[in-house]
Amino acid sequence: MILIENVCHIYEKLSKLETLKPSKEVDNLFTQLVHACIPHSSINIATLPANIQEVRSKLIRLCGEAEGHLEAHFSTILGSFKNPLHHLNIFPYYSNYLKLGRLEYDILNRHYSTTSETPKRVAFVGSGPLPLTSIVLASYHYKNTSFHNYDIDSSANSMASRLVSSDHDLSRRMIFHTANIMDVTNELKEYDVIFLAALVGMNIDEKAKVIQHLAKYMAPGAILMLRSAHGARAFLYPVVDPNVLEGFDVLSIFHPDDDVINSVVISRKFVEPVNYIDKEYQLDIGSLMASSCKYCDIQPFTLPLGHMKMIDE
Numbered sequence: 001m002i003l004i005e006n007v008c009h010i011y012e013k014l015s016k017l018e019t020l021k022p023s024k025e026v027d028n029l030f031t032q033l034v035h036a037c038i039p040h041s042s043i044n045i046a047t048l049p050a051n052i053q054e055v056r057s058k059l060i061r062l063c064g065e066a067e068g069h070l071e072a073h074f075s076t077i078l079g080s081f082k083n084p085l086h087h088l089n090i091f092p093y094y095s096n097y098l099k100l101g102r103l104e105y106d107i108l109n110r111h112y113s114t115t116s117e118t119p120k121r122v123a124f125v126g127s128g129p130l131p132l133t134s135i136v137l138a139s140y141h142y143k144n145t146s147f148h149n150y151d152i153d154s155s156a157n158s159m160a161s162r163l164v165s166s167d168h169d170l171s172r173r174m175i176f177h178t179a180n181i182m183d184v185t186n187e188l189k190e191y192d193v194i195f196l197a198a199l200v201g202m203n204i205d206e207k208a209k210v211i212q213h214l215a216k217y218m219a220p221g222a223i224l225m226l227r228s229a230h231g232a233r234a235f236l237y238p239v240v241d242p243n244v245l246e247g248f249d250v251l252s253i254f255h256p257d258d259d260v261i262n263s264v265v266i267s268r269k270f271v272e273p274v275n276y277i278d279k280e281y282q283l284d285i286g287s288l289m290a291s292s293c294k295y296c297d298i299q300p301f302t303l304p305l306g307h308m309k310m311i312d313e
């Protein structure tokens, strides 16, 4: 299959590079990789043989590493401006973040509440040196909400806070916490909505552990927004399996088919605590959740961006 050959070929080249810091060569290879993957939305990655799965998980790590370098590079440049927020469009993927932010806002708005309330406190886990999702949501969509950004890396947080420090409004509403999210416990109860970055939990097991931790501490009824990947885009980002969302109702899953790479999974922490009686019952809950996802939310609604597919999985 041409796609697989192409992806493996690009992986070979990327894995031989000494550094994944931004350069013409690195940028070209990642651009080729993204363009190779975007059109293949119907391929089921789970059916590929083990050697290709191995390439895939290595590729996801390389993509994550390169994304970290790219974000740090542009955050440093932006930090040299008097007001960095006026220059965000120098980041080559800024328009993707504007689209993704709008998409996530629309999805959230539809499910957040039956009243016209908006979330008061939002957390973004894995915000990185260039926390564009929080910046876009805080600037354009949730203008009275505070955004608590969590990152394990203190240098990412200092770069990120520099970006908003000269903005009177955002510097008050964007708060940065340096912590491994696995060590943050009761504080998580304070958030109406928690976003989990695609790159926190690089494989199914790591992702499941983070989700289990969030399930343990999030407030009942709070919303968890997850980023996943569909079709060949799963060569770029980890896939969130809805079956690992124990303790949550999966409300819907969106698979963009344009240049927004990530799928969005929205789920709500159970309102009533679940008393697991025995292992068998626990399994039943899992399968019930998987099937409830099938039927929970399949009525189409108007998305401003077009090109979006709402898929029930």
Ligand SMILES: C[S@+](CC[C@H](N)C(=O)[O-])C[C@H]1O[C@@H](n2cnc3c(N)ncnc32)[C@H](O)[C@@H]1O
Pocket: 067, 068, 071, 125, 126, 127, 128, 129, 150, 151, 152, 153, 156, 179, 180, 181, 182, 197, 198, 199, 200, 201, 227
């Ligand atoms: C650079 S990316 C930023 C977000 C990215 N644009 C996305 O949507 O995934 C991921 C960030 O997650 C942080 N991270 C990874 N694991 C983490 C954890 N367990 N707790 C907190 N932050 C974590 C990394 O330090 C990194 O800065």
